[in-house]
Amino acid sequence: MKISCSQCGAELTVMETEFYLRCPYCEASITVTAVEDLPFIVVPSVGEEAVRRLFPAGAIAELELRYFPYADGPAGPLPVFSQPFPELEEYRPPAGDRKVFSEDLAGPDQIIPIDEDILAERELRRSGTVLHPVWLAMLKLEGYSQGVLVDGVSGRIVGDNPLEGETAPEVPSRTFLLCLLLGLPCAALVYWLLHAAAAGGSAKALLTILAAAAGSFAALRLFGERGAPSG
Amino acid sequence: MSEVTGAVLLRCGECLQELSGLADDSIFLCRNCGRAWVSGDRGLTGVGVTLLGEAGDGMVFLPFWRVEADVTLHERTTRRRSVRTPATAPRDYDPLAERGLQTESGRRVLRSYLVPAVVNSRALSIGVRLRSSRPDLVPYEGSTPLMVGGSVDAEDAVELSRAIAVGEEVARTDFLASLDIELHPMEVDLMGIACRAGEKGFEIPGAGIVMRYADTEDRVAILQRNGLSRD
Amino acid sequence: MAESPFVTLKCPACGGGLSLREGETHTSCPSCDSGVLLTGAVGNYVLPSEVGSTQALRAVRKAMESGWKDSAGRSRVSRPRLFYVPFWHISAQVQGYVLGLEPEVREEEQPRPVENPDGQSMSVFQSTRTVKRRVGVRAVEREVQLRGSVNVSAADLEPLGIPNLSSKAQMSLEGMEIQRNALPEGLEVFDSRVHTDGVFVDPLVSLSEARADAEEYLRRLAGGAGRGLEQQWKYLVFTGRRDCLIYYPLWVVGFAVDGRPYRAVVDGRSARVLRGRFPAGPSGSRYIAAGAAALWAFAIPPLVNLLATGTFDYHSGTTSLNCSGVLLIIAGALGIGTWQMLRALDRMESRGGTRHV
Numbered sequence: 001m002k003i004s005c006s007q008c009g010a011e012l013t014v015m016e017t018e019f020y021l022r023c024p025y026c027e028a029s030i031t032v033t034a035v036e037d038l039p040f041i042v043v044p045s046v047g048e049e050a051v052r053r054l055f056p057a058g059a060i061a062e063l064e065l066r067y068f069p070y071a072d073g074p075a076g077p078l079p080v081f082s083q084p085f086p087e088l089e090e091y092r093p094p095a096g097d098r099k100v101f102s103e104d105l106a107g108p109d110q111i112i113p114i115d116e117d118i119l120a121e122r123e124l125r126r127s128g129t130v131l132h133p134v135w136l137a138m139l140k141l142e143g144y145s146q147g148v149l150v151d152g153v154s155g156r157i158v159g160d161n162p163l164e165g166e167t168a169p170e171v172p173s174r175t176f177l178l179c180l181l182l183g184l185p186c187a188a189l190v191y192w193l194l195h196a197a198a199a200g201g202s203a204k205a206l207l208t209i210l211a212a213a214a215g216s217f218a219a220l221r222l223f224g225e226r227g228a229p230s231g
Numbered sequence: 232m233s234e235v236t237g238a239v240l241l242r243c244g245e246c247l248q249e250l251s252g253l254a255d256d257s258i259f260l261c262r263n264c265g266r267a268w269v270s271g272d273r274g275l276t277g278v279g280v281t282l283l284g285e286a287g288d289g290m291v292f293l294p295f296w297r298v299e300a301d302v303t304l305h306e307r308t309t310r311r312r313s314v315r316t317p318a319t320a321p322r323d324y325d326p327l328a329e330r331g332l333q334t335e336s337g338r339r340v341l342r343s344y345l346v347p348a349v350v351n352s353r354a355l356s357i358g359v360r361l362r363s364s365r366p367d368l369v370p371y372e373g374s375t376p377l378m379v380g381g382s383v384d385a386e387d388a389v390e391l392s393r394a395i396a397v398g399e400e401v402a403r404t405d406f407l408a409s410l411d412i413e414l415h416p417m418e419v420d421l422m423g424i425a426c427r428a429g430e431k432g433f434e435i436p437g438a439g440i441v442m443r444y445a446d447t448e449d450r451v452a453i454l455q456r457n458g459l460s461r462d
Numbered sequence: 463m464a465e466s467p468f469v470t471l472k473c474p475a476c477g478g479g480l481s482l483r484e485g486e487t488h489t490s491c492p493s494c495d496s497g498v499l500l501t502g503a504v505g506n507y508v509l510p511s512e513v514g515s516t517q518a519l520r521a522v523r524k525a526m527e528s529g530w531k532d533s534a535g536r537s538r539v540s541r542p543r544l545f546y547v548p549f550w551h552i553s554a555q556v557q558g559y560v561l562g563l564e565p566e567v568r569e570e571e572q573p574r575p576v577e578n579p580d581g582q583s584m585s586v587f588q589s590t591r592t593v594k595r596r597v598g599v600r601a602v603e604r605e606v607q608l609r610g611s612v613n614v615s616a617a618d619l620e621p622l623g624i625p626n627l628s629s630k631a632q633m634s635l636e637g638m639e640i641q642r643n644a645l646p647e648g649l650e651v652f653d654s655r656v657h658t659d660g661v662f663v664d665p666l667v668s669l670s671e672a673r674a675d676a677e678e679y680l681r682r683l684a685g686g687a688g689r690g691l692e693q694q695w696k697y698l699v700f701t702g703r704r705d706c707l708i709y710y711p712l713w714v715v716g717f718a719v720d721g722r723p724y725r726a727v728v729d730g731r732s733a734r735v736l737r738g739r740f741p742a743g744p745s746g747s748r749y750i751a752a753g754a755a756a757l758w759a760f761a762i763p764p765l766v767n768l769l770a771t772g773t774f775d776y777h778s779g780t781t782s783l784n785c786s787g788v789l790l791i792i793a794g795a796l797g798i799g800t801w802q803m804l805r806a807l808d809r810m811e812s813r814g815g816t817r818h819v
Binding site for chain 3: 013015023025086087114115144145146147160162173175177178179184192205209211216219
């Protein structure tokens with residue numbers, strides 16, 4: 001379908017499924033459908049600041065608000081979109097404050113497209129869908145970026161938070177103390193035994209270092225493993 | 232999902248005879264009833280066609296688009312000629328004259344463009360030359376001839392006529408610096424012109440213009456289909 | 463020209479399979495010989511996945527174990543998900559004119575003034591130097607024609623860690639069969655009845671946006687004809703559009719190691735891990751800590767002995783060194799050094815132990 005941008009007159013090829021888009025030439029937002037056919041939109045209860053507080057300072061590279069379309073189903077909201085977010089698959093967003101769609105509530109780039117095939121399959125209409133707000137936080141993780149979704153109504157992270165884990169990482173100073181705890185008695189034992197036996201200095205040194213090493217690495221084996229194996 | 236590619240039967244809308252053409256063709260001439268069809272988003276659309284010239288040995292009918300357009304020249308800026316840097320001397324500063332530029336504006340005319348419907352890399356030069364040496368040909372009389380090779384659609388023909396309009400201004404003896412030109416198509420239809428398959432290319436009779444084989448993508452297929460072959 | 467991919471379709475008359483080259487608008491059915499015309503403004507094509515979920519899992523396991531051998535035993539992997547992500551393939555013929563001014567440059571031999579030995583004056587000797595002098599400009603008018611194509615990401619892949627492909631992106635996506643310009647091989651026409659093995663992601667970028675993006679790139683390419691020209695003006699038209707939407711298979715695998723969540727993306731054609739975060743496994747710092755502990759365990763008994771008896775007896779012979787003070791100072795310094803080193807290692811470890819692909 002071809003339309004002309006109301007602002008700059010450029011000819012745009014529009015898919016029949018698009019209802020709200022941005023003219024790539026003059027950046028104007030254009031609503032392409034009748035008012036009765038527009039979906040509802042939920043205004044976010046959680047603002048940008050609240051989302052930033054969920055993550056350590058400086059972890060977020062970019063934060064954007066998106067609206068994902070859901071339809072009211074018998075067992076709760078049903079997703080009416082196809083996007084590569086596995087964490088949204090089983091997710092049921094909480095109900096929010098519904099408003100009639102208007103251009104000043106959201107920009108075209110924020111709306112996730114409605115999958116017409118899903119609508120057709122479930123015999124739903126576009127006017128019955130609700131656009132639910134979800135924040136997309138791009139996290140900077142050691143030269144790699146990953147997106148994390150935060151529900152715009154509940155303020156909670158959808159899926160797992162990659163920055164959290166159940167076990168604390170290994171602390172070298174703790175390892176040092178544990179190894180010393182086992183290594184020192186072993187070394188001391190050997191040292192005093194050799195001392196009592198009046199052994200030569202270099203033999204004493206050699207055997208003591210061996211005992212110290214044995215004790216230390218034995219401790220590593222026993223205590224140093226990270227966490228418990230999980231199935 | 233959006234527009235899906237489908238397949239429809241390739242048949243004349245008038246007499247239901249099968250249409251044929253080269254693999255990339257979008258223009259079809261029904262050999263049975265003489266109607267011309269153009270393939271588009273929704274299947275075949277009928278378009279008017281005028282056949283010119285005389286059939287014969289070594290003659291090939293090639294499709295051209297005739298674009299009748301309303302052309303407005305808003306502004307035309309030219310350079311006096313190549314400029315030599317003079318010895319530095321103070322003089323009154325006139326920014327246009329300094330760069331040797333001169334502007335004329337405001338002309339509106341009705342023009343007729345002939346655009347090759349066969350893909351040719353020199354389409355613009357051919358179109359410009361056809362403006363000055365329009366072939367003077369007799370209407371064709373006889374049964375509907377074979378005409379293949381048309382893979383340029385009507386919209387592209389209009390775009391090409393815009394570029395040809397610019398090319399015409401470029402071809403004038405002065406040095407063009409810039410141009411603001413507007414072209415609106417009034418009528419767009421097809422012309423089938425009998426051309427001679429010469430040594431170097433397809434010769435447009437009465438115009439002294441050759442569409443070189445080297446510039447014509449489908450030359451081999453066109454010649455083969457017409458029962459001719461290149462030496 | 464490179465080999466064009468074949469695309470399969472069903473004949474509307476007899477249901478038999480048809481094959482068309484990319485760009486072909488019609489053909490005749492090999493089964494019933496009817497002429498068939500391809501319709502639809504934008505073709506939707508699929509690059510089918512050649513990787514199954516077991517293969518994707520295996521690729522992730524292998525990547526996990528290459529960094530930390532024992533990690534597989536501690537990991538729990540969720541079911542891999544196949545997503546077909548969209549790309550726009552924008553292709554057009556660009557024709558037009560480029561006008562401008564070409565500078566005329568002349569090379570001249572100019573005498574080179576050289577300072578005299580007395581340092582007070584200059585004279586002109588036989589030596590000269592070559593100088594380029596701009597003597598004017600020449601008006602130039604050039605006709606432009608080229609066929610170009612660009613692949614533009616139609617979905618946002620950055621949350622998965624994959625950079626978006628666009629006309630401005632300089633890099634290609636290593637390991638993927640879709641690159642910056644060419645149409646990939648092995649395409650099939652998208653048919654929702656046949657292609658049901660994954661989720662087909664809807665495009666976020668519209669065809670108009672992708673065309674505008676590609677046109678910028680094609681304009682720059684065509685403008686190459688105007689390289690070196692001053693006061694350039696160009697007029698270009700885009701014709702012969704052969705745009706299409708291509709769905710590319712990607713497996714997304716989520717997994718947890720020791721309770722920490724990680725994610726990897728596996729290419730659905732090559733089974734390569736394109737992007738992923740993996741646990742780095744125990745690092746070398748634990749061995750440094752253990753080694754330091756062993757050294758101290760070795761050093762403490764004789765130091766105690768030294769403090770008690772005043773002799774340092776690792777050295778054979780019974781020389782009584784009266785440098786207990788010095789030794790204690792050295793021991794103190796080493797102690798501080800060890801403590802600092804451990805603190806530095808602590809800081810390194812606290813940044814988490816992960817590696818990415």
